Amino acid sequence: NAGVTQTPKFQVLKTGQSMTLQCAQDMNHNSMYWYRQDPGMGLRLIYYSASEGTTDKGEVPNGYNVSRLNKREFSLRLESAAPSQTSVYFCASSEVGRGYTFGSGTRLTVV
Amino acid sequence: SQKIEQNSEALNIQEGKTATLTCNYTNYSPAYLQWYRQDPGRGPVFLLLIRENEKEKRKERLKVTFDTTLKQSLFHITASQPADSATYLCALLNAGNMLTFGGGTRLMVKP
Numbered sequence: 001n002a003g004v005t006q007t008p009k010f011q012v013l014k015t016g017q018s019m020t021l022q023c024a025q026d027m028n029h030n031s032m033y034w035y036r037q038d039p040g041m042g043l044r045l046i047y048y049s050a051s052e053g054t055t056d057k058g059e060v061p062n063g064y065n066v067s068r069l070n071k072r073e074f075s076l077r078l079e080s081a082a083p084s085q086t087s088v089y090f091c092a093s094s095e096v097g098r099g100y101t102f103g104s105g106t107r108l109t110v111v
Numbered sequence: 112s113q114k115i116e117q118n119s120e121a122l123n124i125q126e127g128k129t130a131t132l133t134c135n136y137t138n139y140s141p142a143y144l145q146w147y148r149q150d151p152g153r154g155p156v157f158l159l160l161i162r163e164n165e166k167e168k169r170k171e172r173l174k175v176t177f178d179t180t181l182k183q184s185l186f187h188i189t190a191s192q193p194a195d196s197a198t199y200l201c202a203l204l205n206a207g208n209m210l211t212f213g214g215g216t217r218l219m220v221k222p
Contacts, residue, residue: 104154
């Protein structure tokens, strides 16, 4: 069982570059999420999608956009990367009232 | 404002002892609370979910209590092993129906 797959695992960007983080789940979950994790800040929700075709802002959405491509895939786009977006990004999926399944993360450095 | 507080200092215990981790929260009325384990360089892994009408839940060597009056959850690992060393995160649904994580407590079990 693959669970939640994130690509890439590592990425270095220059300030102002754009990129898309990919996430796919094979558990037929309705809900998907993007979090970032920074030292001393814990996990913070960027965007989420309660079901296919819907997306909503989380706690820290500025500088990001998302696309729920289908039930399996939920991508996160940085249009113009900034050093403040250096972080570890986690994608997760779940059903309502259940625990989340997380991917292994993308380590992004913006220089 | 809503807060989830976990002890940011590492908890060091001897193998075979019971580890007890605390999660305190303010300005939440969560329907349920979750606990996760996170190893370095990995995504969080769901361990247990306890609902507001449940006082205690067990899974193998793990036990979680949930006191909605004290606004506190305790997470116990009995007969701890070095392999239990990790960071443990508690998480609650916030007012916007989004799962919000505490900063986590690092547990070190020494042989």
